[in-house]
Each structure stands twice: as C-alpha cells, then as structure tokens.
Amino acid sequence: MDLCPLCNGLESRIIQCPNCQTIMEDKGKVTDYLDDYSAYMDIDMMKLFDGDQNSLEEHECIHYFYCSSCEHEEVNAIKE
Numbered sequence: 001m002d003l004c005p006l007c008n009g010l011e012s013r014i015i016q017c018p019n020c021q022t023i024m025e026d027k028g029k030v031t032d033y034l035d036d037y038s039a040y041m042d043i044d045m046m047k048l049f050d051g052d053q054n055s056l057e058e059h060e061c062i063h064y065f066y067c068s069s070c071e072h073e074e075v076n077a078i079k080e
Contacts, residue, residue, distance in 0.1 A: 002080035004008040005080075007029065011027075013076070015076065022069040024067045028064060029046075031047070031049060037041075044056060051076060055077065
C-alpha cells in the first residue's frame with residue numbers, strides 16, 4: 001500500500017516561494033479543497049479529480065503550497 005509521506009507526517013518538504021524566497025506552507029492535498037466531503041472520500045478515487053492525469057498510476061499525491069507573504073500558490077507532486 002502506497003502512502004503519502006507528507007499526509008502521514010513521515011516527512012516535511014521545504015519549498016521556497018519563487019517570488020519572495022519565503023518558505024511556503026503545505027496546505028495538504030488539492031482534492032481536500034474540492035468540497036466539504038472530499039477529505040473523507042477514497043484517496044485513490046479522488047486522484048481522478050486532482051488535475052494530474054497520471055497521479056494514480058505514478059503513485060503521487062498532489063499537494064497545495066501557499067506563500068503567506070506574497071500569496072503565491074502552487075501544487076507539487078509528492079511521490080508516495
């Protein structure tokens with residue numbers, strides 16, 4: 001069984017904002033923001049809606065990162 005090291009607290013990822021070099025905050029899986037219940041849905045099923053066509057096959061968890069200084073947003077694929 002594959003699991004995301006960020007979602008499960010096994011690792012942390014330091015990503016610098018490309019605009020202001022501030023450390024960006026990991027806000028979790030992008031699919032958790034789809035609606036009120038998406039965080040409780042099956043993870044593999046939700047990968048069909050995460051915006052990455054290969055995330056299920058490639059065993060990647062798509063995370064949303066946010067810079068509180070300049071409000072830059074980006075998503076990154078995290079290998080499970």
